Amino acid sequence: MGHKSTAQDVAREAGVSASTVDRVLNNRGGVSEAKERRVFAAARRLQLDRALDPRAARTLRIAAFVQPPTNPFHAALATALQAQNRGPNPFNIQSRIFHADAARADETARRVAAAGAEHDAIIICLPHDVSLALVLQRLADSGKPVVTLATDIRCRGATYVGPDNHKAGRLAAELMGRFLGQAGGDVIVIAGLLTMIGQEERQAGFQQVLAERHPNCRITGVFESREKGDLAGDLVYRALRRNPLIRGVYNESAGATSVVDALRRLGRLDDVVFITHELTADRRPLLQSGAIDAVIDQNPELEVETALRVIAAFYNRAEGDGIPAITPVNIYTRENC
Structure with a gap:
């Protein structure tokens, strides 16, 4: 019979103390994000049973920036995000929606910077702007995942999710x-x-x-x-x-x-x-x-689901390999709508 992994094995694998593993796996708090990611990654590699269900981890808080609901597509994105908050939520992620005016890039950049300091990740569906791109790049460089949704923003470290x-x-x-x-x-x-x-x-x-x-x-x-x-x-x-x-x-x-x-x-x-x-x-x-x-x-529900899975994978709450970041499109006419 093979050796069954223990919390001590996870501690050695992650390079942290046993007490750190205990705090992470039992959701006691007081552990840095970097160490938490290492513990969950090690626990998954070692197939520690109680670490395979990530719902025991602390709640990840996501800031999602979209245009106001007067734009029907952005209203659909907001609805999809809200539905994920209310659904099974296997990765223990909660999204907060911020409405941003596409024409006020400087103000949006300031709001994104403030939200980035208080949240674990950013999802954003807004026009490219140099000041906004710099803010997103700084957040990505600091170790927080940034997902550009449905339309890309040119900045290092961001992950684009959406159609081609x-x-x-x-x-x-x-x-x-x-x-x-x-x-x-x-x-x-x-x-x-x-x-x-x-x-x-x-x-x-x-x-x-x-x-x-x-x-x-x-x-x-x-x-x-x-x-x-x-x-x-x-x-x-x-x-x-x-x-x-x-x-x-x-x-x-x-x-x-x-x-x-x-x-x-x-x-x-x-x-x-x-x-x-x-x-x-x-x-x-x-x-x-x-x-x-x-x-x-372009199926906004699938895009939101994919974006959250990308963030969950960053925090080792989901498998990162094989997530298709480019989502499909469908053609509708009066005969199939």
Whole structure:
């Protein structure tokens, strides 16, 4: 019969005292995060039975920064985070949601720095900004995990969780080209903020595929709605008034309802192809009615679950190998929504 691991074995493996192991495994507190991670890693390697259920560890506190719930996708992210707080919670993680204005980067950077000092990890879904990236990099360098969610931020040490946005943009272009057919036509792109790397990548992928495979589909304008839904509709309305030859609208961000309203006011709802992202509650009936032709959805629930698993793995509360940080996307039309 093989040797059954004990707390003394874990202490030797982790390079700490037996009393430290006792405090960690029995949730007595008073142990640094670095030592706690070493103890749990050693306990997992040695397969110490009572260390395999991480719920006995102290609660990890996560600060999650998303845009206000007026943006339907960010509302879905917040809902998914709240659901994880209320669910089985096998990794003993609690997330606190912070709403941040995408246009106020300096203020957000200060808030992230303050939250980072009081929390065990950061999850963030906001545009890239140099000051924000520096704050996140400092937190990562200090040993706290940073997860950029759905859209990346260029900083050393962060882990991106979300779809391959470049491929998602290419997928949108392939759909647009096939819907418009051989005749093609003029197409406009409505981005929320091109400082959001995910939207920048979507636009690049979209442009590439139209140029490669559907040259008769011409992008005649790229506009930014500043993540404001009403402005997205206004931009579409004005663009179609100026150029009635527009046959396609690719909206990367908020404002699906206002875009549909603009098309309806112009009497163009039936002859303009409208493709967008995120199958949120407001977009589902528009898709079912045919006002939206296709939605590319990235599953915010799966993204949140993956982000929390990445953080749990950092703290040795989950296996770190094999976690797919790039999450899939799905195409929805009125027939499968």
